[in-house]
Amino acid sequence: MIPFLDDRRLLRGPWQAFERDVARMLIHAGFDDVRVVGGSGDKGADIVGVKNGEIWVVQCKHTTTAPATKYAVQEVVDAGTFYGANRMVVAASRAIGGGLQAEIDRFRRIGINVELLDPANLALMAARVPEYAKSRRELRPYQQDAAARFREGLTDTGRAQAVLATGMGKTVVMAEVVSDLYRDGLIRDNRVLVLADKRELVRQLQFGFWYQLPKWIPTHLLSGDEMPSFYDGITFATVQSVIGRVDELPSFGLVLVDEAHHIGSTTFRRAIEALEPPMVGGVTATPWRGDGFDIDEILGKPLVRLGISDGLKNRYLSEVDYRLLADNIDWKFVQERSVHNYSLSQLNKKLIMPTRDEEAARQIAEVFKNENRHGGIVFSPTVDHAESFAGSLRSYSLRAEAISSKQDARERDRLMAMFRRGDIDLLTSVDLFNEGVDVPDVDLIVFMRATHSRRIFVQQLGRGLRMSPGKDKVIVLDFVTDLRRLAEVVELEKASSGPLERLPLGHHLINFRDASAGSFMFEWLKDQADLMLREGDAQLELPKFDFPIMPQPGGVA
Known part of the structure; x- marks a missing residue:
């Protein structure tokens, strides 16, 4: 060949x-x-x-x-x-x-x-050179099963969907399925198209496939500034570049969509309808869309569902040490104003007092140094905050840099190379690490923002879940400034079946010096969590609070 x-x-x-x-x-x-x-x-x-x-x-x-x-x-x-x-x-x-x-x-x-x-x-x-790279990954049993089911869906019905948590090997499964289909001569026209929505993700997908593909399958990149000279083999493309050139493209025997929760967008649907592939499949870690579109309409029901809890239970993902650090709680307000009909925004303003960045940076530095962390990612609310907070971390002798979409691709590549090499301790960002960035050595995740999207939350948490040699666990420091965020994490803990993002977090999510205060807050959140996660400014009820008066304000452990 x-x-x-x-x-x-x-x-x-x-x-x-x-x-x-x-x-x-x-x-x-x-x-x-x-x-x-x-x-x-x-x-x-x-x-x-x-x-x-x-x-x-x-x-x-x-x-x-x-x-x-x-x-x-x-x-x-x-x-x-x-x-x-x-x-x-x-x-x-x-x-x-x-x-x-x-x-x-x-x-x-x-x-x-x-x-x-x-x-x-x-x-x-x-x-x-050998047919396969020596660094080719051997599939774990669940990956073998996922690949077999995914392939069967494609060959039997022309559709396949797999839901695999971040770190569980979505790229490996896709590459193995494509290799098998090629080896058995089941790819019409000998051409495959792999779609994603970002150029960085497309490049990473191509590199990830290389480790699993035999050397006789060529690969190409189609993006805004690059056009393949021939299409035999696998073309990795941004969906925007496909839409812009759809009349010039050949037919493809198989179209795969990475991060397939995007498939419900108008752009992806237009691309797939125009290409009319005989087989279409998609993989995702987070099958929920904010607009409510059901991706099953295009891909069929998931043939495989393996979430974070499955990965942790079977030791396929890194152990999680989750520390939900609530800001100081105004317990005097709770005691004096335990009445009905407070809105969520009112409680956020009056009940929770934001932690200063300097104090958060001090606690992060303490954990990083005392618990021998190797690399961390900080999720900030804005690019400006990411840049200023990197400075706060540097004041505590941490090598920290901000990375954002404001920088050109070359500068981001340089920072990522330094981070992977160990020349940077922490990177601060907003949403750049949500999808498609493989950083298995990360053993510290810090949330300085409250996202109300469970998809984004799980994606960001997933950046720390990949296993790597010498990694004992990932520590998550969640600095909360919104009751809705506390409710999100409580919902993770409460979920005993079904949702993919379930985490065995235990019953010590919120850590206060006063154990009774922490217990009260946790139990109240369990009662209110569903209401907090609804759209709009929900009306919440503070229960009567008869605990003895305690020091003001309550400290954070």
């Missing part, structure tokens, strides 16, 4: 796909870590990889007519200096000319060795 990097890619590109295919080749060649870093500020490197303790930098040159120029050599030497590389490589899509070879020879004479992957060497390497 023909490897994914063949003459079509070498001759037709595009250049971005050539870079990614070289990176994928390194993964199949057994590299421990491979990153595509090309872009503004890349210091001359397109790919950085690590193998056997050595750092490799690769400069990729895809040209359609003339051979690569000699300047590629200086670029990769500069990159080698910046990244501290042991090996420097130029990968070229065309046979090299005399100028580039002369430049390689010139650097060799002064003791700097630059290696070359020309088309002949690339073809030889593609033929010799």
